[in-house]
Amino acid sequence: MKNSVKILCVLLVVSALLMGCASNGAEDGKKTVTIWSYGSDNVKTTFEKLANAFNKSEHGKKYQMKVEFISSGSNAQSLLDRTIAAKKAGKKNTDYDLIEVSDAELAAYQSEGGDDFFQKLDTSKMPNAKNVKAKLSTGQDILMPYRGTTVVLAYDSAKVSNPPKTADELYQWIKDHKGKFAYNSPSTGGAGGSFVTTSVYNQLPEAALVSSDEKWSKEWTPGFKLLKALHPYFYQSGGKTVYPNKNQGTLDLLANQQIEMTPAWVDQVVNEINSGILPKSIKMVQMDPAFTGNLASLAIPKIGGNKDGAYAVMDFMISKEAQTILLDEMGAFPVIDSSDIKSDNTKMISKFDVSTFRTSSIGVLGQELLKKWDEEIATLK
Structure with missing residues (x-):
């Protein structure tokens, strides 16, 4: 009986220690920041790799990046419809922290959700913004291009x-x-x-x-x-x-x-x-x-609940590390100087200058x- 009690006590102590480790471990105190995107399977796979890289980066010490993805051809409600519906329903502090929006889609978002649907960007919160060469045709104060x-x-x-x-x-x-x-x-x-x-x-x-x-x-x-x-x-x-x-x-x-x-x-x-x-x-x-x-871009809806986390993810997405992943996995054109990126795909795209991209x-x-x-x-x- 005494041995059983001793064993039980040991198990309780170990359990408490393990619980303490879990509460104070890598995930403790982190805030989840959710990024929404859409497209084909290769885009989804790339975003999952980007999330893993972010969560291991300096930003990942404070935030946990989570990906929500809407697959092409799934007949699922579009990202535009979802976010507009959330705003019209009066929802705030949602998990629409950061969403993918092309410059061609911006007018539709603003038409349905109002000109103030998105947060105006504060580039001082994104040190990597100074390296972006891509030029948007519209929405320069709202959108941050991350791949082209x-x-x-x-x-x-x-x-x-x-x-x-x-x-x-x-x-x-x-x-x-x-x-x-x-x-x-x-x-x-x-x-x-x-x-x-x-x-x-x-x-x-x-x-x-x-x-x-x-x-x-x-x-x-x-x-x-x-x-x-x-x-x-x-x-x-x-x-x-x-x-x-x-x-x-x-x-x-x-x-x-x-x-x-x-x-x-x-x-x-x-x-x-x-x-x-x-x-x-x-x-x-x-x-x-x-x-x-096309310049695929990111924007911060005002209904999102983690704007600081959204800036952290946005800053990471235009970093050299993320741009390399996008080029390696998707053949996506970097929005920063591609000569700074080491990738087997660099040679094939080196002749193209992202700053001269012509968008409609x-x-x-x-x-x-x-x-x-x-x-x-x-x-x-």
Whole structure:
């Protein structure tokens, strides 16, 4: 009996010690900061690696980064709908501490949630902000870009030794090499969408590319005239011009040497070269004027409950460590000087300057542009 009591006492002491260790260990006193993002599985996996790195960093001594992710194609409520609903319900101190918002989405958030939906950024709380080279087209006082990608001209260097460098040179190359160029249907992927958008907006003042003013839609005629003129020279199958489905559709044609060049996302090309889907002979070049791209950014909703933690995560996301992870895992373009980043992917993107990225923010005109393409280009014989 005495032995049993002694054993019980020992177990109670050990248990108390273990509980003390747990309450005073690495997690003790930390505040959770939740970051929300969305997209494909590779984005989710990358965010999980970023969270692990943050939690091991200096910031992680005070905050615990948690990722909430909405997968593409899951039919789940969008991040915009969730956050707007939370605000309209009068919720405060929510776990929407930090969310991913593109500059193109900002207008929708402010339209639904009000101009004061987001916290204005205090860059003094983000020492790494001084290293960011990427330039936003809008929302500079609200959004912090953390990764970029842009559409470029991907070409087979085994077939093309001197690729076009300007838009006019590209249009002439297409005419001179009938059937060797393709772009995907713009409603099925952003690479084709960028080709259409820039073909139309290259004919307009640059200011039009960051305006949702309906007046610009009345100036689209020259751009659509160009697209119609180029139509017979694109990739054909069965004697008919074909606009492949999705961004991958044109890259498959490039991989199979059915075409020699196509507009494509930098990160997608990098990932597919690394995985062997695209041959090593595939190279990339940017046009002048450039194709458009995206700057994925972060913003702090005022309904979030941990603004200091949000700043800590935001500062980490633009650090050299996080930018390296994004480049390694996703082929994402760094928003800081890429020459400072050691990655196997650096060489493939070193020729592109993130400070010259060309972004578009045309609001509802984007959908009108796609509709006009469906009506006037997709129906051509």
